[in-house]
Amino acid sequence: MLQLTAAWTLGQASSLALAQNAVPPASAPAAGFADLMPAFWKPYDKGRALDSPQRVERLMSEFFEPNAAAYRLAGLTVTPQRVRAWLPKFDGMSDAARLLHRAFAAIYETQQGHFTQALPDSQVKVSPVWLMPSLFTFDAHLEPQGPGQPLPLFFAPDGILRFHGVDADLAVLFAHEWFHCYHALRAPLISLDPKPGVHEALWVEGLATYASQQLHPEATLTQVLLDDAALAATPPAVLQRAARAMLDVWESQDPAASTPFLDMGYRGDWPPRVGYYAGLLAAQQLGQRTSLQVMAGWDRGDLSHRLRPVIESLSKG
Structure with a gap:
């Protein structure tokens, strides 16, 4: 770098x-x-x-x-x-x-x-x-x-x-x-929608985080998470709790529903922008059998059924 x-x-x-x-x-x-x-x-x-x-x-x-x-x-x-x-x-x-x-x-x-x-x-x-x-x-x-x-x-x-x-x-x-x-x-439907579903917004940020890691494999987890040391240190139990909360509002297009997972100013039960980390972990798992270019093409109507099982798995540890 x-x-x-x-x-x-x-x-x-x-x-x-x-x-x-x-x-x-x-x-x-x-x-x-x-x-x-x-x-x-x-x-x-x-x-x-x-x-x-x-x-x-x-x-x-x-x-x-x-x-x-x-x-x-x-x-x-x-x-x-x-x-x-x-x-x-x-x-x-x-x-x-x-x-x-x-x-x-x-x-x-x-x-x-x-x-x-x-x-x-x-x-x-x-x-x-x-x-x-x-x-x-x-x-x-x-x-x-x-x-x-x-x-x-x-x-x-x-x-x-x-x-x-x-x-x-x-x-x-x-x-x-x-x-x-x-x-x-x-994937313009999810990437350019000003009010994407929670799972779509989670994927947009998580996949970008994963892409930066793939393009710069020498980067540390903290660097990949945009120099957020607190986010990189999130305990597994906290990630599980956040993943369960994501599943509860999975399809919501209310911007307030995404705030706890993606907003830098969030203060609550997990670090701000925890969705970046959860999305990264999901992309890492899906990327074991799918290329970055192919995953980038998953758009509305194709994404949810691919992503939800991975977040469900994360919610259970």
Whole structure:
């Protein structure tokens, strides 16, 4: 896997001083790649000496409002209150975020090549890619627009640093998100439905997790689970309990029914995003006799009867 540096720490990031001419400019972005970070850095840098209300006003008027359409596309509503709460935390990582931004395009190109080599029938360039601050809302995020529509993919340097750390290895994250794009082409009914059934949402995330593991077999379980050490340490009894709860709402298309299993903000009887782990275990079992490409083609009407017995088995230990 390609890392930003061999050992990239906050201290090293700070020591680089990150003046505009201290680091070479980022590589030219690939086709379909919209980098909003240069437009963000301008008002951010100009406003460092201002007090908080003025800084927020400048960022809103010079960056967030002019890019409101991109944020709507990402499903993110930006308000002055959200920016004000986010800004002090971002200040503490801004040097590292600038380094990540400058390295991002080259890493993006390399990992895209790795992914298309592994899955030659993929069409990752079909998805427009955006790089933008997310106010810690996401690290990487797909926002389905519906069948037949482009599937935009968003990456956020602030979210990547917040959820993965300054020594983030982006290979698994790229593989996970690009597999979602691939899966959307192969199984659009479940992948592009804004309100999938619980079992469908479980499979979409679980199969992407499994795909990232297959493409990067040297990755640890924690890395495959997107650097969530608590999730990787989930005891078997807790996984069983969560699997039983999944079976209770298996067909539900109520988004609230999926929240306990897939939402990062869930607080309850098991770790947030336990569905990623359960889905990974299910895909591992099914993958013993079926290729990744074939499993990616299981769509609505074909998926449930294949997946349910595996989750039932997991619920019984």
